[in-house]
Amino acid sequence: MKNKADVVIIGGGISGVSIAYNLAKMGVKDIVLIERDYLTSGATGRCGAGVRQQWGTKANCMLAKKSVEFFENAQEILEYDGDIEFKQEGYLIVGTTEEEAEQFRKNVALQQSLDIPARMLTKEEAKAIVPHLNTDVVHTATYCPTDGHLNPFTMTDAYYKAAKRHGVEVYTYTEVQDIIVKNDTVEAVVTNKGTIETPVVVNAAGGWAKEIGTMAGVDIPVFSRNHQILVTEPIEKIQGPMVISFSHNIYCQQTPHGAFIMGRGDKDATIGHDTHSTWQFLDRMAKTVTTLLPPVGDLRVIRQWGGLYNMSPDSQPIIGGTDAVKGFYMACGFSGHGFMLAPMTGLLLSELITGKTPSMPMDDLTLSRFDGKTIETKETSVV
Amino acid sequence: MKPENVIICRCSDVTLKELFDLFEDGYETFEELKRIKRVGMGPCQANTCGKMVQWEISKYFNIPLEEALFHNIRPLTMGVKLKAIGVQADEE
Ligand SMILES: Cc1cc2nc3c(=O)[nH]c(=O)nc-3n(C[C@H](O)[C@H](O)[C@H](O)COP(=O)(O)OP(=O)(O)OC[C@H]3O[C@@H](n4cnc5c(N)ncnc54)[C@H](O)[C@@H]3O)c2cc1C
Numbered sequence: 363m364k365n366k367a368d369v370v371i372i373g374g375g376i377s378g379v380s381i382a383y384n385l386a387k388m389g390v391k392d393i394v395l396i397e398r399d400y401l402t403s404g405a406t407g408r409c410g411a412g413v414r415q416q417w418g419t420k421a422n423c424m425l426a427k428k429s430v431e432f433f434e435n436a437q438e439i440l441e442y443d444g445d446i447e448f449k450q451e452g453y454l455i456v457g458t459t460e461e462e463a464e465q466f467r468k469n470v471a472l473q474q475s476l477d478i479p480a481r482m483l484t485k486e487e488a489k490a491i492v493p494h495l496n497t498d499v500v501h502t503a504t505y506c507p508t509d510g511h512l513n514p515f516t517m518t519d520a521y522y523k524a525a526k527r528h529g530v531e532v533y534t535y536t537e538v539q540d541i542i543v544k545n546d547t548v549e550a551v552v553t554n555k556g557t558i559e560t561p562v563v564v565n566a567a568g569g570w571a572k573e574i575g576t577m578a579g580v581d582i583p584v585f586s587r588n589h590q591i592l593v594t595e596p597i598e599k600i601q602g603p604m605v606i607s608f609s610h611n612i613y614c615q616q617t618p619h620g621a622f623i624m625g626r627g628d629k630d631a632t633i634g635h636d637t638h639s640t641w642q643f644l645d646r647m648a649k650t651v652t653t654l655l656p657p658v659g660d661l662r663v664i665r666q667w668g669g670l671y672n673m674s675p676d677s678q679p680i681i682g683g684t685d686a687v688k689g690f691y692m693a694c695g696f697s698g699h700g701f702m703l704a705p706m707t708g709l710l711l712s713e714l715i716t717g718k719t720p721s722m723p724m725d726d727l728t729l730s731r732f733d734g735k736t737i738e739t740k741e742t743s744v745v
Numbered sequence: 746m747k748p749e750n751v752i753i754c755r756c757s758d759v760t761l762k763e764l765f766d767l768f769e770d771g772y773e774t775f776e777e778l779k780r781i782k783r784v785g786m787g788p789c790q791a792n793t794c795g796k797m798v799q800w801e802i803s804k805y806f807n808i809p810l811e812e813a814l815f816h817n818i819r820p821l822t823m824g825v826k827l828k829a830i831g832v833q834a835d836e837e
Contacts, residue, residue, distance in 0.1 A: 400777045407780060444781070515780040523770065532771065595824055619783075639820055645834035652831040659831060662824030 363533060363556045368392040369715065370551045370558055372538045372574055373566035374399075375406035376514065376701050377693045379521035380708030381564055383440075386528035388716050393530045394560075396553060398537040402518050404568040406701060408637070408669025410591060410613055410625055412604050413702040414453040414509040415478045418469045418743040421678050421726035422699070423476050425706045428722070432705035433512055441527075442520035446513055447618050451602035453509035454483075454492055455743075456500045456654070458609040463502040469743060470504050480506035492605055494657045499610070509604065511615055514701055521708075538567075541577040541690075548578065548689030562715060564691045569635060569670030571694030578687050583732050584674050584695040588631045590643040592666035594658075596620030605655060606745060612650045613745050614658065622658055624651055627671075627698075627745050637668035671698040677741035679703065681710050681727045691715060692729065698744055753801070754794040756787020761801065768805050775802065775816040785816055 368390055371378050374397025382395045397403070413433065415426040432439070433448050457463055466482060473480040481504065488503035489495050526532065533555070540552040541563055550559045565574040565582075575582035597620055604615035614624035626647055644666060652659035674680055674695030683691045691714065693707045700707070710727070713720045725731065726739060748762035759782045767778055775798055778784045784798060785791030791798070795815060802813035 400772070400774060402780055403776070519770075519781055526771075534771070534773075594827070644830055648827040648830035649834050652828050659828030660826060662826055663821060663830070664824045665819050665821065667819050 363536075363558070364392075364394060364531065365556060365558055366392070367394040367558050367560045369394070369562040369564065370560045371395040371564040371566055372551070373397065373404065373568055374401040374532065374534060375404045375566065375568050376518050376521070376704040377568070377707050378566040379518055379525055380704040381566055381693060381711050382530045383521045383525040383528065384708035384712035385715065386525055386530050388712050390716065391529065394558060395525070395530060395532045396536050396538055396551070397532070397534045400534050401522055402515055405669045405672070406514050406518055406568075408591065408667055409514055409701045410615070410623055411511050411514055411617065411701070412453070412613060412615060413512050414506065414604070416453055416455055416469065416473055416480050416504060416506050416509065416743070417741060418465070418472070419678055419726065419739050419741045420472065420476070422741055423473055423478060424722050425679070425703045427476060427478050429703050429705040430508060436517070436520060436705070440520045440524040442516075442523065444516045444519060446517045446520055448510065448512045449618050450508050450510040452491070452505055452507045452604070454488055454503055454505050454603045454605050456488060456495070456503045456605065456607045456610070458499065458501050458607070460501065462609055465742070466502060466504050473506070478506060479508055480504055491603060492601060492655070494600065494655055495605065496654055496656055499653055505603070511604065511617060512702070538574065538577070541574070543578050543687055546687055548687060562689045562691065564693065564711065566693045568694065568700075569672050571672055571692060575692065578690045580684055580687055580690055582680065582692060582694065582729065584672050584680070585633050586635060586670040586672050587633055588636050588638065588668045589625060589627060589671050589698065590639060590666060590668045591623060591625035592644065592647060592663050594622040594661035594663050597661060600657070607654065608743060608745060610650055610654055611745060612647070612654060614651055614655060622661060625745070626650060635670065637670060639666045639668055672700075673697050675732055676737045676739060677744055678726055678739070679707065680729050681707055682714055682724060682729060684729050697741065753797055754782070754784045754787070756789050756793075757783035759784050764798070764801055765805070773802070773806060775799065775814060779816055791816065
């Protein structure tokens with residue numbers, strides 16, 4: 363293991379590999395990425411693989427839109443030999459009440475103002491897109507045709523291989539145990555396999571971002587919670603878009619492989635690092651999906667698992683540094699949508715680290731936005 | 746036989762050569778292999794290829810077979826129709 367680096371990135375999820383790749387591409391040398399387990403072992407490899415631009419805050423919309431533009435060309439840009447399986451067949455968001463429809467109208471107006479091709483749909487129009495949708499439990503919908511699906515494993519692999527070609531060193535099965543800070547400046551990262559001196563450390567530790575912050579003496583207002591998900595047997599293609607509903611508490615899509623993956627949130631799940639599967643989840647998920655998408659009920663569920671959402675107070679990510687500790691940067695608090703935002707996470711953080719002007723306004727993404735202030739913009743379009 | 750002509754995982758159609766390529770890329774465990782190439786994720790659920798994959802890991806990295814861990818098996822162990830679970834949940 364190296365004992366000196368210019369940048370040490372903690373976390374081998376989609377954020378970590380995207381940051382590594384972007385930094386290397388901007389010419390930073392001596393980049394080390396450290397992952398406790400294997401790449402994608404955190405939330406990235408447990409996620410729903412959904413990519414959507416239909417958000418309720420400007421920052422989330424912009425992050426998602428620019429990331430989609432990258433995904434559309436990622437295969438070529440990263441010169442990947444595998445298949446990232448980016449399938450743009452849309453997200454159909456269905457609501458149940460007039461009140462929800464009102465929120466949808468506001469969201470769509472915001473999205474359209476940012477050139478995101480989303481639109482309102484009647485429930486009949488929604489059914490034309492997903493014929494097995496049970497419109498008895500749907501009021502209105504919104505749809506964006508360029509949203510879709512992306513394979514978390516191969517997307518991470520694509521970034522990883524490109525980063526390696528640019529000289530990034532990746533240490534898997536290596537755990538960060540401490541961060542040494544002197545005179546409010548990062549000096550080194552301590553792992554179970556040795557210490558690496560570095561002026562810059564990036565916290566991309568997903569569900570453990572708060573603990574990494576504590577190591578450096580930075581208090582990050584995030585917490586983690588288990589979110590469960592399941593997968594069915596694969597069948598022939600019957601559903602193009604992801605179907606999602608905040609009021610029904612479900613997201614459900616058919617992957618290019620043919621399997622359906624679906625999940626829902628549980629506000630009562632304990633805060634912490636537990637990622638167990640429960641029969642309660644399976645019961646509720648089965649009921650919800652058979653109500654909203656009845657024919658999907660005929661599929662056999664073959665596996666379920668859990669993963670961590672790392673929640674920020676406004677459900678927008680925290681991307682950037684902090685005045686408190688020089689050289690400490692973070693990309694966390696993705697609140698359940700960090701997979702789809704990774705291209706921008708990597709780009710923005712690399713711009714900040716190398717002293718460039720960020721590609722979009724950062725005001726809603728800084729850690730300091732929470733400094734004793736009341737939260738004005740909050741993302742509510744989350745499952 | 747050439748590694749590209751040896752099928753290790755029949756369900757997901759993965760050759761020994763592809764396994765070797767993954768090892769070269771820095772992937773060392775069953776957990777990693779299955780995520781990228783779906784090794785052991787098909788209908789047989791690694792009942793056919795599992796042991797062979799462990800064996801190849803052990804040989805390539807020169808580690809004892811016991812250390813070339815089998816992949817993590819999650820619930821359910823057998824497919825159940827969602828509808829059947831939903832109905833059952835209603836009755837409770
Ligand atoms: C069930 C579920 C469904 C989801 N669905 C979607 C979706 O459809 N679309 C979407 O965009 N997002 C989704 N998300 C959210 C998404 O998965 C995350 O926001 C995203 O993967 C975060 O990536 P990351 O790289 O920041 O973190 P992670 O992928 O969690 O990576 C962090 C890594 O840091 C490592 N680490 C932690 N501590 C240490 C340490 N001390 N030393 C070394 N390494 C360490 C961990 O092992 C881990 O691999 C979902 C999440 C869950 C749980």
